[in-house]
Amino acid sequence: MKPPVRSSPTLPLARLLNHAADAVQAVRAGTSLNEALAACPTEARPGTQALAFAALRRLGTAQAIRSRLAPKAPPPAVDALLLSALALLLPADAAAYPDHTLVDQAVLAMRRRAPQSAAFANAVLRRFLREREALVDAVDADPVARHNHPLWWIDRLRVDWGDAGGSILEADNLRPPMTLRVNARRVDAAAYVERLRLQGMAAEAIGGQAVRLERPCGVAELPGFADGDASVQDFAAQLAAPLLTARLAPGARILDACAAPGGKTAHLLELGDFDVLALDRDAGRLRRVDDTLGRLRLHARTLAADAAEPARWWDGRPFDAVLLDAPCSASGIVRRHPDIRWLRRAADIEALALTQARLLDALWPLLVPGGRLLYCTCSVFKAEGIAQIDAFLQRQPAATLAAAPPSPGHLLPLADNRTKVPVPGFSTAADGFFLGLIEKASSPHPHALPGTG
Numbered sequence: 001m002k003p004p005v006r007s008s009p010t011l012p013l014a015r016l017l018n019h020a021a022d023a024v025q026a027v028r029a030g031t032s033l034n035e036a037l038a039a040c041p042t043e044a045r046p047g048t049q050a051l052a053f054a055a056l057r058r059l060g061t062a063q064a065i066r067s068r069l070a071p072k073a074p075p076p077a078v079d080a081l082l083l084s085a086l087a088l089l090l091p092a093d094a095a096a097y098p099d100h101t102l103v104d105q106a107v108l109a110m111r112r113r114a115p116q117s118a119a120f121a122n123a124v125l126r127r128f129l130r131e132r133e134a135l136v137d138a139v140d141a142d143p144v145a146r147h148n149h150p151l152w153w154i155d156r157l158r159v160d161w162g163d164a165g166g167s168i169l170e171a172d173n174l175r176p177p178m179t180l181r182v183n184a185r186r187v188d189a190a191a192y193v194e195r196l197r198l199q200g201m202a203a204e205a206i207g208g209q210a211v212r213l214e215r216p217c218g219v220a221e222l223p224g225f226a227d228g229d230a231s232v233q234d235f236a237a238q239l240a241a242p243l244l245t246a247r248l249a250p251g252a253r254i255l256d257a258c259a260a261p262g263g264k265t266a267h268l269l270e271l272g273d274f275d276v277l278a279l280d281r282d283a284g285r286l287r288r289v290d291d292t293l294g295r296l297r298l299h300a301r302t303l304a305a306d307a308a309e310p311a312r313w314w315d316g317r318p319f320d321a322v323l324l325d326a327p328c329s330a331s332g333i334v335r336r337h338p339d340i341r342w343l344r345r346a347a348d349i350e351a352l353a354l355t356q357a358r359l360l361d362a363l364w365p366l367l368v369p370g371g372r373l374l375y376c377t378c379s380v381f382k383a384e385g386i387a388q389i390d391a392f393l394q395r396q397p398a399a400t401l402a403a404a405p406p407s408p409g410h411l412l413p414l415a416d417n418r419t420k421v422p423v424p425g426f427s428t429a430a431d432g433f434f435l436g437l438i439e440k441a442s443s444p445h446p447h448a449l450p451g452t453g
Contacts, residue, residue: 020051025080033339064145236433241267262289328377332432370442385434
């Protein structure tokens with residue numbers, strides 16, 4: 001079901017449509033939606049984001065229909081507004097706005113955006129309303145229009161996952177749930193669910209430290225958020241820290257190699273008194289790690305450096321564990337970031353796989369014998385997951401997949417991950433993710449627990 005999109009009651013829809021069209025135009029030109037929204041006036045940002053998300057989730061269908069209604073593409077600024085309006089007029093279980101309201105406001109927005117194109121936009125949109133059912137049926141044979149993903153993305157999912165690829169594409173166009181990670185040092189999931197209930201917020205504990213809200217909300221509404229009682233983090237990402245720390249004793253040295261924005265760094269420290277170095281090559285993003293740790297009252301050393309070049313920053317002391325949350329396509333989180341599918345190119349996957357392999361090879365020597373490296377990506381593509389790990393294991397004879405705890409491997413954004421997730425009764429759709437825990441041939445070392453090698 002597509003939930004209704006609602007704008008701020010104080011801002012005219014025409015204004016929000018123009019801002020949303022600016023964002024869609026920017027994404028089509030190669031700019032991320034986050035950057036585009038940052039340029040939007042603060043008071044208009046929530047409503048603009050809602051409209052832009054809806055438009056980008058149905059952009060493939062809108063483009064195919066606009067091509068039939070107006071085969072010659074209009075200028076980018078005009079096209080972006082037209083596509084946004086068409087996407088919002090597409091059939092849905094819950095309409096965003098009444099058809100006549102949306103058309104009238106879109107034409108008003110076009111008068112401000114490109115006055116000479118207002119009559120053209122009015123004609124196109126009203127014709128679409130007259131012929132909507134036939135036009136939607138006509139473009140359904142086009143896979144890009146049907147699935148609202150680029151063709152190369154659709155083809156790759158089919159090669160990787162067969163029939164399940166279609167289910168992944170459908171899931172990508174749904175709104176994601178809002179999942180919290182409660183701070184294990186301060187509260188447990190069941191107790192936090194009760195605190196939410198007392199504030200009139202329905203939620204459920206779904207395993208470990210995870211709490212899923214029935215309805216998303218602003219973080220300022222969450223009890224104890226400012227004091228560090230909870231953080232926003234999808235359930236799949238919450239599997240990383242417990243997997244890596246399962247056999248670590250207090251004081252173990254952990255490297256979080258690509259740490260920003262700091263969610264997994266914080267989770268490591270919520271689980272134990274570890275000596276954590278949080279590394280990121282982007283000093284600006286690294287400040288977000290410091291901010292996250294400050295809110296949670298946790299401490300780690302942070303360092304702006306390239307994890308692939310340890311000769312420039314490593315002090316020579318090996319780590320007991322390494323977390324490599326590697327740069328990736330982010331193909332597993334497109335329901336949260338619908339612009340990603342339109343920004344990525346097929347060649348990006350091969351380039352990212354090379355970067356991931358370089359990071360694995362650079363960080364492996366930093367690990368003590370018997371230590372463990374957790375490789376993870378928020379990707380559903382096998383080239384960034386199991387294929388990457390298989391190739392690494394072939395290059396490194398001292399590396400094996402850890403047997404206990406077992407690696408979940410690929411998690412798809414579907415509700416059938418329960419056999420891979422070590423949480424009793426778990427059955428829910430998390431983000432698309434890959435987790436592979438690799439162990440180095442063992443020998444005793446200071447921070448191994450007795451009997452673990």
